[in-house]
Amino acid sequence: MAEGAEQKHEKKPVNWRQFYELVRQTKPPVWIMVIAITLSIVETAIGLVIPLFTQQIVDGMASGAVNSSFLLLFLGLFVLQAVGTGVSLYLLTYIGEHIVRGLRTRLWQKIIRLPIPYFDGQETGETVSRITNDTSIIKGLITRHLVSAVTGVLSMGGAVIILLYLDWQMTLVMLTAVPIMLFIILPIGRRMYRISKRLQTEMASFTAVLSTVLSEIRLVKTYNAEEHESTRGGSRIQELFRYGLKEARLMAILNPLISLAMMVMLVFIIGYGGVRVASGALTAGELVAFILYLFLIIVPVSQFSSFFAELQKAMGATERLQELLHEPGEGQQGKQGKPGVKAHVTFKDVVFSYKPEEKVLKGVSFTIPTNQVTAIVGPSGAGKTTLFSLIERFYELDAGTILYGDTAIHELDLHEWRRKIGYVSQDSPLMSGTIRDNLSYGLGFTPSDEELLVSAATAYAKDFIEELPQGLDTAVGERGIRLSGGQKQRIAIARAVLRDPEILMLDEATASLDSESEQHVQKALQTLMQGRTTLVIAHRLSTVMNANAIIVMENGKETGIGTHEELYRSHELYKKLADHQMKLSAG
Incomplete structure (x- = not known):
């Protein structure tokens, strides 16, 4: 498995243009960078x-003539170098933080605008890893390695020029080590790129496991799945360990080899230089200077191994971030609807599949009239919830069209279209935060307490909200865990009331509630449905029998449309479903 995985990550050319473009688009402060x-x-x-x-x-000192002013100037240079180092380090860190902020902002803006199919096929942890780990890798390269590598090259170049001036023979001997260094660094660097890329992928997989397990920890506990998840997480940790060791082995080869080459060079220079001092070809001061310049070459070269490793990681991170940034987003712009004008919604020969070989809808056609209640019934897997997803424009159709009046909904401005829709599902999700946050979520304006409580009263939620210690400012917990199912549903309905949608979609909104909660929620829904185009998915006969029209779905097709009485007389499946519900109610 590991070998196959590595084959997927074969070496690709380091694309400096991609990296440069990624950084440039964050608009780093040029004047700070120049300083x-x-x-x-x-x-x-x-x-x-x-x-x-x-x-x-x-x-x-050898001749007994040391100038005190010269010594003070010498010390002044040390102080100036220390101050310059400190200030440049801070500024480089500032630039790195600025760039990573810009990258994360771009990624976040991109992620929340990606279409639903992207999230269907992508684990959350993978996306989280890109916006956290990959951006941190790029920041690390910029703040800790990139400028030091540039100045290291300048330092080495300047040192070599001065060394050639001091003693060109010793310098030429010393430079013979350069091709040996390159022979060591380049092949190991190529291997490092593949391992670093795989290590990042494994980190993303581990983050995905963490995200899944922690978000569903109650499910894990309920089904005694701790051992299973322990094994699953442990396997990911083992893979991280394995690739971490591979990276460590390469560094364990690279660093000692470079250090050995540098040490051999240093010993040779000291020995050979001592001979030349003894012969009078060099002064003691020149030999000391030569050795110091040699260190100006050795230190950057020894840092190049870690720079090269970080560079390979950054190129891998750049590739992963560019993949995400180039994902096609949802089409936002389109025709603006006429304000205040309502229209019916029509499905016309709609064909849709999540996977090419599995058709979920097979030429569905029907009309949802304005200001009326239309119910959809049918067995599980018939495509009922898919209809809602298509109305929301979460997915693109394979064929056919959905019309709003005479206009295809994909031609309408996406934001304006979704503004017309209110959606209450069986398990209405709540965001971590307060009741106030959840009631006003996505409205685009800040409602007053009075408006919030009026909407809560309409949803039969005002009483329980006011009984809570902090009222509207009560924290609901992650995914609303601190509220009961009925309370969450009523909060969701109150949120829909505040949104004041033209089209209301109810997907099994009372299916998981106890009888008392259901009564409250049913009353709230009846109030909310007044004067709106309402589409209801429900199994319970009491929910749909008073609808203006009922659509029966079977195997991805509508097989009957009519009132409860009409369908009960003429539609075999509907009669069967209705009789089954009646037996359950009687029981």
């Missing part, structure tokens, strides 16, 4: 001058 880079260059330049000053001091 930070300038300070880094000044710091590097001071680092290149210090060995020359050291040479003068050593030679002066």
Whole structure:
């Protein structure tokens, strides 16, 4: 399995243009970047001058003539270098944080505008990993490695030029180590890219397991699935461990090899330089300067191994972020409807499938009249809830069209279209926060307490809200866990009242409630349905028998449309469903 997984992540060219574009689009503060880079260059330049000053001091001490002003200037350079290092480090961190903020903002704005099919096929943890882990990797490259790599190159280049001036023979001997270094670094770097990319994928998988288990921890406990989830999480942790060790093995090879090459070079230079000092070809100060310049080369080279590893990770992260940013979003713009004008909704030969080989709807045609109640009944899997999803424009049709009046709904502005719709489901979701937050969720304006309580009264929710210790400011907990099923449903209905939708969709809104809660919710729904185009999915006969029209769905097709009495007389499946409900009610 591991080998197959690695095959998927074969080496791809490091795309600097992609990385540059990703960073540029966050609009980093250019003037701060210029100051930070300038300070880094000044710091590097001071680092290149210090060995020359050291040479003068050593030679002066050897001859007994040390200038105190020269020493003060020497110390001043150290202080200036330290200040420049501190300021540039802060500015680079600021730039990195600015870039990661911009990236996360872009990703968040993109994610919440992605269509439902993306989320159907993507685990939540995978998406979370991209917006947290991958952006942090890019920030780390910028703040800790990128500028230091640039200044390291400048430092090495300047040091080599000065060394050639000091002693070109020793310098040429020293430079023979460069191709050896490249021979070590490049193949290991290519391997590091593949492992780093796989490590990021495994981290995303682990995050996905965490998100799933923690969000459904009650299900885990109820079904004694702790051992199963422990094993599942443990396997992901084991994979992270395995790839972490692979990365560590490469670093364990790379770092010692570079250190060994540097040490051999240093020993050679000290030995060979001592001979040249003894022969008079070099002064003691020049040898000290030569060794200091050698360190200006050794330190950046030793850092290149970690820079190269971080670079490979950042390129992998860039690739994953670009994949997400290039996902097609929902089409937002379209025709604006006429204000205050209501129209009927018509399904015309609608064909739809979640998977190409499995048709869920097979040429469905019917009309939902304005200001009337239309119910949809049928066995599980007949396509009832899918109809609601298509009205909401969560998915694209395979064929056919859905009309609002004479206009196809996909031609309408998406935001305006969804503003017309209120949706109350069997398990109406609540966001973590207060009752006030949930009542006003997505309204686009801040309602007053009076408006909130009026909507709550309409939904038969005012009494229980006022009995709570903090009233409207009571926290509902994650997914509304601190409220009962009936309370959550009434909050959802009150939210729909505040939204004042033209089209109301009720999907088994009372199916999971006890009889007392159902009575309250039914009253609230009856109030909410008045003067609206209402579409109801329900199994309970009492919910649908008073509807203006009932649509019977079977195997992805509508097989009957009429009132309760008409269908009971003429439609075999409907009569069977109705009789079954009557038996349950009698029992």
